[in-house]
Amino acid sequence: MATATQSLKKKKINRIGLELPVYRGSKTTLCAGCGHNAISERIIDACFAMGIEPTQLVKLSGIGCSSKSPAYFLGSVHGFNTVHGRMPSVGTGALIANKNLVAIGVSGDGDTGAIGIGQFIHLMRRNLPIIYIIEDNGCYGLTKGQFSPTADVGSVLKTGVVNDLPPIDTCALAIQLGATFVARSFSGDKKQLTAILKAALSHRGTAMLDVLSPCVTFNDHEGSTKSYAYVKSHADQLEELDFVPYFEDISVDYEPGETQEVTLHDGSRLYLKKLAESYDPTDKMQALGVLHDTHERGEFATGLIYVKPAADDFLTTLNLVDEPLASLPEDRVRPSKAVLTEIMESLA
Amino acid sequence: MPASDVAVEERPAPSASVEPVVNDFSIQVATVNGSGSQTANLVLLRAIFQMGVPVSGKNMFPSNIAGLPTWFTIRTNKDGYIGWKKKTEVLVAMNPETAREDTLNLDADSMVVYDESLKLDSVRSDLVFYPVPFDRLVAEVTRDVKMRRRIRNMIYDGVLSRLLGVDLDQMEIALRKQFGNKVKVVALNRQALDVGYAFAEQHLEKRDPYRIESMDENGGRILIDGNAAAAIGCMMAGVTVVAWYPITPSSSLCETLIDYLRKYRVDKETGKASFAVVQAEDEIAALGMAIGAGWAGARSMTSTSGPGISLMGEFVGLAYYAEVPAVIFDVQRVGPSTGLPTRTAQGDVLSTAFLSHGDTRHPLLFPCSPEECYSMAVNAFDLAERFQTPVFVLSDLDLGMNQWMTQPFEYPAKPMDRGKVLDEETLERIGRFGRYRDVDGDGIPYRSVPGRSMPAYFCRGSGHNESAQYSERADDYQRNVDRLMRKFETFRNWLPAPVVEINRKARVGIIAYGTTHWAVVESRDQLRDEADLQTSYYRHRAYPFRSALASFIERHDRVYVVEQNRDAQMVTLMRTDLRPELAGRLRSVLHYNGQSIDARTITDDILIQEGYRVEFSEADELVPRDAGVGGE
Numbered sequence A: 001m002a003t004a005t006q007s008l009k010k011k012k013i014n015r016i017g018l019e020l021p022v023y024r025g026s027k028t029t030l031c032a033g034c035g036h037n038a039i040s041e042r043i044i045d046a047c048f049a050m051g052i053e054p055t056q057l058v059k060l061s062g063i064g065c066s067s068k069s070p071a072y073f074l075g076s077v078h079g080f081n082t083v084h085g086r087m088p089s090v091g092t093g094a095l096i097a098n099k100n101l102v103a104i105g106v107s108g109d110g111d112t113g114a115i116g117i118g119q120f121i122h123l124m125r126r127n128l129p130i131i132y133i134i135e136d137n138g139c140y141g142l143t144k145g146q147f148s149p150t151a152d153v154g155s156v157l158k159t160g161v162v163n164d165l166p167p168i169d170t171c172a173l174a175i176q177l178g179a180t181f182v183a184r185s186f187s188g189d190k191k192q193l194t195a196i197l198k199a200a201l202s203h204r205g206t207a208m209l210d211v212l213s214p215c216v217t218f219n220d221h222e223g224s225t226k227s228y229a230y231v232k233s234h235a236d237q238l239e240e241l242d243f244v245p246y247f248e249d250i251s252v253d254y255e256p257g258e259t260q261e262v263t264l265h266d267g268s269r270l271y272l273k274k275l276a277e278s279y280d281p282t283d284k285m286q287a288l289g290v291l292h293d294t295h296e297r298g299e300f301a302t303g304l305i306y307v308k309p310a311a312d313d314f315l316t317t318l319n320l321v322d323e324p325l326a327s328l329p330e331d332r333v334r335p336s337k338a339v340l341t342e343i344m345e346s347l348a
Numbered sequence B: 001m002p003a004s005d006v007a008v009e010e011r012p013a014p015s016a017s018v019e020p021v022v023n024d025f026s027i028q029v030a031t032v033n034g035s036g037s038q039t040a041n042l043v044l045l046r047a048i049f050q051m052g053v054p055v056s057g058k059n060m061f062p063s064n065i066a067g068l069p070t071w072f073t074i075r076t077n078k079d080g081y082i083g084w085k086k087k088t089e090v091l092v093a094m095n096p097e098t099a100r101e102d103t104l105n106l107d108a109d110s111m112v113v114y115d116e117s118l119k120l121d122s123v124r125s126d127l128v129f130y131p132v133p134f135d136r137l138v139a140e141v142t143r144d145v146k147m148r149r150r151i152r153n154m155i156y157d158g159v160l161s162r163l164l165g166v167d168l169d170q171m172e173i174a175l176r177k178q179f180g181n182k183v184k185v186v187a188l189n190r191q192a193l194d195v196g197y198a199f200a201e202q203h204l205e206k207r208d209p210y211r212i213e214s215m216d217e218n219g220g221r222i223l224i225d226g227n228a229a230a231a232i233g234c235m236m237a238g239v240t241v242v243a244w245y246p247i248t249p250s251s252s253l254c255e256t257l258i259d260y261l262r263k264y265r266v267d268k269e270t271g272k273a274s275f276a277v278v279q280a281e282d283e284i285a286a287l288g289m290a291i292g293a294g295w296a297g298a299r300s301m302t303s304t305s306g307p308g309i310s311l312m313g314e315f316v317g318l319a320y321y322a323e324v325p326a327v328i329f330d331v332q333r334v335g336p337s338t339g340l341p342t343r344t345a346q347g348d349v350l351s352t353a354f355l356s357h358g359d360t361r362h363p364l365l366f367p368c369s370p371e372e373c374y375s376m377a378v379n380a381f382d383l384a385e386r387f388q389t390p391v392f393v394l395s396d397l398d399l400g401m402n403q404w405m406t407q408p409f410e411y412p413a414k415p416m417d418r419g420k421v422l423d424e425e426t427l428e429r430i431g432r433f434g435r436y437r438d439v440d441g442d443g444i445p446y447r448s449v450p451g452r453s454m455p456a457y458f459c460r461g462s463g464h465n466e467s468a469q470y471s472e473r474a475d476d477y478q479r480n481v482d483r484l485m486r487k488f489e490t491f492r493n494w495l496p497a498p499v500v501e502i503n504r505k506a507r508v509g510i511i512a513y514g515t516t517h518w519a520v521v522e523s524r525d526q527l528r529d530e531a532d533l534q535t536s537y538y539r540h541r542a543y544p545f546r547s548a549l550a551s552f553i554e555r556h557d558r559v560y561v562v563e564q565n566r567d568a569q570m571v572t573l574m575r576t577d578l579r580p581e582l583a584g585r586l587r588s589v590l591h592y593n594g595q596s597i598d599a600r601t602i603t604d605d606i607l608i609q610e611g612y613r614v615e616f617s618e619a620d621e622l623v624p625r626d627a628g629v630g631g632e
């Protein structure tokens, strides 16, 4: 089986017969070296590898450098660059209209943590099936480097301004609010981020990914806690991730005590090899504890922080008919003349 | 002995010998909100309606859940005027807090039904008083204390039935409409009606002139509030995605819609819904959801009032530039929350017409009746999809939350118009897909929808070229906003046409819109009858305006624009469209105190502006009754 996959890779054709360039977007206009560019690459990789049908994909974003990035991946896919901080509501409407869509939302730490915190909170509560990525650089890139609400206490701006307000931990918040897939990663960690993205594509419910993504132009200097150097040296990896998609027949041998297997909604499996401490990402309290402890140490816990594979998502609770609401024909959405007559009689 | 008692002895109360007043008076029921009087009031209203007498019912209620004064006013009018009238002739005083003042506000010869304990007959001597021992009577009906509170109000319906001649059986029919198959509840309420009736029969001698007599004026009409009518319209329009945030006076639109959708749009076999309703976290999110759904090809809507409109500003601009359909109901009310949010106004005309940043303009529909709330709701979804833009339906509290007689609703005559949505056939015909390309010369481009295997595009705000590619080029931007203006021009002839009534003898024209219509209809008759002033009438039903507007103004020397806001918002909007010479003929009649506009106010204002008189008739009240009435 492994060789079959390899030969597919050689031809650069995925399981639905598409080549990698189909998943690429237009040329990036972000700064060279911006973490957001690397994340776009990983999204392309993950969607290609998972063989996601581009006509069923939608990409959404708010406003910011991060939110511009959907133009730079999945070029043949419908996308919506909405308004600052309000992408969750647009995504919610789109998915209600067509529950078969696979949605990837890209936001920034300002877009989510500041202006969009309200919509973020309600998105997490609803467990809408969407992959929600925060490209987290601790600052506002597009408006030239002001602090964002994820900036750490004591972090210093280029201008010398020191942040003295505590950061919002979007992962802890998401877990508390009911998100069912919460991960933190780093734009520079190709292997981990790709595995998390693939797993997120296999999850049904909100997959909230906080991806540390340094801003090389405004927040990559000495004294910043969101610089490449700082993040690299302070990332505390919780587990080693191995993702096996449902369509690949691979069996994995592992030591029961050392590795945890999580089966995702579509049947894909995630193998989590324990590192330093034993960590169980299905344990909510442990997840919150680890976020708290690493934060206290000035570190970032990375990896799959929390997962609840089986939970009702928002669209399921709406109990919708099988076809997308958007494509229901007239005779299924306009009641008959008899109905109107009945109503009129009740009011006469 | 209080002084007023002496007066009672000196001036005998009016007697039944006065000329009867039939089907031409208002009944005001003063209660405390939360006391459950709504059922009794609706039963009374409906019974009169069923007797074929033209009626309208208005609820003046506080922004409060329980304990503050509420007035429900039923106007009966044999000539069919259903607008607001300031004076009431029949008072039912159930609220100790306001009973005195309510009584003092009446004109002489009015009648008062009141709770015995309030001793209102000591307040004035020139009214007809009917004391009723409500507590004792209700105790006859039931022992259940909770029930007593609920049906106490039915007693006054029974009393009024006897005194005014409202058919008891019609009241029972109205009760059944209200409670459906809850037989016991109907029976108990009927009993309360009977007890009230019997009491009046035995103890109250009719000494007032007010009477309801059956007519045959309401043939075929229905009784409904505008929000429920709009809800029915949305359902019949085939709405699939509804996102909303509660706000008076718009909440009942979505709440009623939910009831209807659950009843008629759930698959009987599978139990699954062909719709989704989401109560969003705020109005920003509500519209965001509607826009997301509209972008993805669904018929979507939201409903709100002024404060929500303010919050929606940014998203409306995005939808305008990105060209995404959505229907937005704005049930207008007075300004900011706290204070008068439960009072009516037409104050969002300008804010909705130009809502958002940059060069934006939006189509507005102005329903004046529940029938138009219904038909314009159906129409709004077609227009939003055809023109790929937000469409506003501007109702108001008076229309949305009050009971109106209206024509029954017609089944939509045309199939749904889903607009220019790209499919294979269309793609072949137009050759090349460019999301913002004006293929047909009407300013309306073709759009593709996610999930349907047609060419995709990246939807964003201001910066895009014809192919929806990112662009900051000056010419791309300007060409695009010019096309949006062409699209707006195309709108003019697709929107509901104005209703125009030309009077060849008239030098004076009147323009109005929405609920103001009903007061204007009555005022025009007053102007004709009282001052021999002939008028023509033009009722806006939509913005952008039709060219007929200019020709209407051309025909008249002076045109009065009547509206319910302080700043003459409609006049401002009209000025942007009219030649200065025509704009100069516009004058305003403005009403903005939170109450519905009434005919008298308009008539007086126009007569003063036309030089027929110098002061409002309110002022006339201050001079002796026999002086100065009538006017020149």
Ligand SMILES: Cc1ncc(C[n+]2csc(CCOP(=O)(O)OP(=O)(O)O)c2C)c(N)n1
Pocket (backbone or CB within 6 Å): A063, A064, A065, A066, A067, A084, A107, A108, A109, A110, A111, A112, A135, A137, A139, A140, A141, A142, A143, A148
């Ligand atoms: C309503 C509104 N307010 C302010 C702005 C200006 N603005 C654009 S992007 C941005 C911050 C973006 O920061 P972030 O989300 O962290 O994204 P980044 O650029 O860092 O990737 C702001 C404040 C806007 N576009 N809209």
Ligand code: SF4
Pocket (backbone or CB within 6 Å): A029, A030, A031, A033, A034, A035, A036, A065, A066, A137, A141, A142, A214, A215, A216, A217, A218
């Ligand atoms: S300013 Fe910062 S966030 Fe924006 S593109 Fe450049 S590096 Fe990236």
